[in-house]
Amino acid sequence: MSIVPTQQYAPFVLRRSAPHWQSAQPTTTNRDCPSEGCKIPVDIILGSSDGKTFGAHTKNLEVFTEGFPPADLANRSDQPELEVVELPETSAILELFLKYTHNQRQPDLGKYPFAVVSGLAEAAEKYFAYSAMEVCRLQMRAQAQAHPMEVLMYASKHNYPDIRDAVAPFTLGLPLAKMRKELAPNLFIAWVQYREHYLHAIQTVLSSPPSPMAQHKGGFWTCEGWLAFHSALLAKLGGGTFTLNDVRAFPTLVEQLIPPHLKDCTPCARRAQSWAVSASRTLSAAVPSFESCM
Structure with a gap:
């Protein structure tokens, strides 16, 4: 993978409080990798939106995703302490996401709440975590009837026409005003046309x-x-x-x-x-x- 300036990688938001890189809550920084039994040395700390941190591995992030800088770019020898990278995902989503950056059996997503699964699905797409994309796609399709609005928006945002076709009938009972508010204009127009056929x-x-x-x-x-x-x-x-x-x-x-x-x-x-x-x-x-x- 070619070396690209760090600012091109959206996930990385580094905060500095002199003299070293650190998180907004350094006193509670956790350096453990969330992957059970992992023996790979931690060389970067990822922080969630709700203030928790997790140990991670820059080489794993490079190998299993395309949304993080290459390991040789992320590791800087002039920094005596590990970097803390703040991400917008919650701790529940981030912890689950990091398990997909290891060569191990994938978690059973059926055991997790929809909010966590949908958050993982978004993270997988955003960071190009291909090991998680397909299983998330299947899980989101399975939730079409229970969460039609969220699944429709996910399918449209990430261009999954098969999921969009599967979930569309379950959105027909949703209020017109809600659909107008939540959907992009082109998607709302298509939904109204689809709805007219049912009427x-x-x-x-x-x-x-x-x-x-x-x-x-x-x-x-x-x-x-x-x-x-x-x-x-x-x-x-x-x-x-x-x-x-x-x-x-x-x-x-x-x-x-x-x-x-x-x-x-x-x-x-x-x-x-x-x-x-x-x-x-x-x-x-x-x-x-x-x-x-x-």
């Missing part, structure tokens, strides 16, 4: 239930079971106030309501099943991928 699909699904399949006794086309089923469906959907997330779940909801309300009426049960199937087809056919709206 059109809603009108199609809700305005066209299948016709009755057979007359009931007495010449009626609708039985009490269907009326109970339809009332329960509206109640589940907020009393007729439909949201985008409700419509996404519409086929599943219909299937769930058939047994308790239509088990004694085969024609109406088949009618409801037909509605669920047609809704699924309409949503699949009418709504494009998010990427096509970009």
Whole structure:
């Protein structure tokens, strides 16, 4: 790796309090490497945004990332004490990140809170820690339903169109004002266009239930079971106030309501099943991928 002026490496913010380099809280400086069992000599100290420090190795940072200066540039023989480099990551994120700068088994990210995993994902991208990028990408995609806004922004910022397509449906229930505030203008416009396809699909699904399949006794086309089923469906959907997330779940909801309300009426049960199937087809056919709206 070529030697480049230190200021080109965004992570490094060195503070000096004469006569030596040191952190803002030198009395509590920890020099231990967070990697369990590590025997590599510590030659640099990394400080977190919440005041904790960790021992690290400039050669490891050079080998496992591309966001830190080369070891021969970072190590300066005219400094009698170890440098303390202050980073914007919290101690929980920084401690986890440093484990990816060692030749060891990777941590199980499923055991960590989302805030730490998402912070690690950002750190991996920022410092070009390729050993962490892919596992973070998979973990962020797995959190699409639980944290749609954060995952959408992560996928857009770091150009992961597959994740953006996967998470986009889970953002449809988020308030329009929130999306306008949080998303970049071009991303917000694409999201609104994507949302419009769902709004059109809603009108199609809700305005066209299948016709009755057979007359009931007495010449009626609708039985009490269907009326109970339809009332329960509206109640589940907020009393007729439909949201985008409700419509996404519409086929599943219909299937769930058939047994308790239509088990004694085969024609109406088949009618409801037909509605669920047609809704699924309409949503699949009418709504494009998010990427096509970009």
